[in-house]
Amino acid sequence: MLPVSMELKNKLKQVNDSLRKQFPTINYQPTEIRQKLQKAGRFHQFVKFQKNELSSLLGEKSIVGVDGSVNSTKGTEKRVLSVFQALAKATRGGEKWAADVYTPLLEEEIEKEQEPARHARKRGTLLSNLEMEVAIQAMREWQPKAMLMDGSLLHYHIDDMGKWETVQRVALEENVSVIGIAEEMGTSTLIHEIFPDYKGWTDRDLLYGVLEVGEAFLLDERYFGGKMWRAVFRPSDSPVPVGLDGLMGQLDEQMDLIRLVYTLTPKQGRGIPYWLDIVDNQVRVTNALVQTMVEEYIDEDLRRKLLVTKRDERII
Numbered sequence: 001m002l003p004v005s006m007e008l009k010n011k012l013k014q015v016n017d018s019l020r021k022q023f024p025t026i027n028y029q030p031t032e033i034r035q036k037l038q039k040a041g042r043f044h045q046f047v048k049f050q051k052n053e054l055s056s057l058l059g060e061k062s063i064v065g066v067d068g069s070v071n072s073t074k075g076t077e078k079r080v081l082s083v084f085q086a087l088a089k090a091t092r093g094g095e096k097w098a099a100d101v102y103t104p105l106l107e108e109e110i111e112k113e114q115e116p117a118r119h120a121r122k123r124g125t126l127l128s129n130l131e132m133e134v135a136i137q138a139m140r141e142w143q144p145k146a147m148l149m150d151g152s153l154l155h156y157h158i159d160d161m162g163k164w165e166t167v168q169r170v171a172l173e174e175n176v177s178v179i180g181i182a183e184e185m186g187t188s189t190l191i192h193e194i195f196p197d198y199k200g201w202t203d204r205d206l207l208y209g210v211l212e213v214g215e216a217f218l219l220d221e222r223y224f225g226g227k228m229w230r231a232v233f234r235p236s237d238s239p240v241p242v243g244l245d246g247l248m249g250q251l252d253e254q255m256d257l258i259r260l261v262y263t264l265t266p267k268q269g270r271g272i273p274y275w276l277d278i279v280d281n282q283v284r285v286t287n288a289l290v291q292t293m294v295e296e297y298i299d300e301d302l303r304r305k306l307l308v309t310k311r312d313e314r315i316i
Helices: 006-022 030-037 051-058 112-142 154-159 161-174 189-194 203-207 248-264 274-283 287-297 300-307
Strands: 041-045 063-072 082-090 095-102 146-150 177-182 215-219 228-234 242-247
Touching: 030 041, 030 189, 051 248, 063 112, 063 274, 063 287, 082 112, 082 274, 082 287, 095 112, 112 146, 112 154, 112 161, 146 248, 146 274, 154 161, 161 177, 161 242, 161 248, 177 248, 189 203, 228 248, 242 248, 287 300
Parallel strands: 063 146, 146 177
Antiparallel strands: 041 215, 063 082, 082 095, 177 242, 215 228, 228 242
């Protein structure tokens, strides 16, 4: 066993006790939770498409998965170089790539307390824009039946409203059904509305283990905010639900899109369509990739002066 101080052990035990108090087992009453949730939407049980049904739905068209990845060199907030990639990949073949690089070293000095949040937003916006760019290219060139985007569509709207409006317009023009799939739900809409006493909880915590496999909770339109339809879904054995959202202009396609997500998700998986996992694996910017690219394209003297930390030079 690794050497650990008694103080650290005691601190972890205290955290465990505090978490148990904030998330008591007594609050996990699925029947009661389901009854109260009826005020905010409705439950619906889905079945997977049969092979002939899926073939009929798709015809000669493909399904496209869109994902992106960012990774950075190690160092202080300002002395890093971030590498971005985005990929749209079609089930019938075809890829659209986009990439970018960002470093705060090339920006004018700003107040230190603003740097971390500003740089994080910058990286998030850059990645969103790359993902939207490959999505637009894929829809215009391939006219797929459906596009699965990793993460909630709402964050694209927040990061760059103008670019997101282009995505929506192209999707409607090319008749491409778009759905966002968020494996980590950070919303607290249902908690604030129906379970205000559950302090510190999120909708993910509330719905953990509440939904049956193949069951979705479809939120009422008053929770759409005029932007996207929203749903929570459990497409696999994992008790952790995923968040789904789609274009308001495609609300009539909601049921087929959720059913498609269910069909493409392995029962024993983590709740994400297998095709999106394939895209994620291909586009991922690993530590090794960042290191290799930086060593190849950034001059050694600049790399050592600006990007290599003392920590990197440790020998043990």
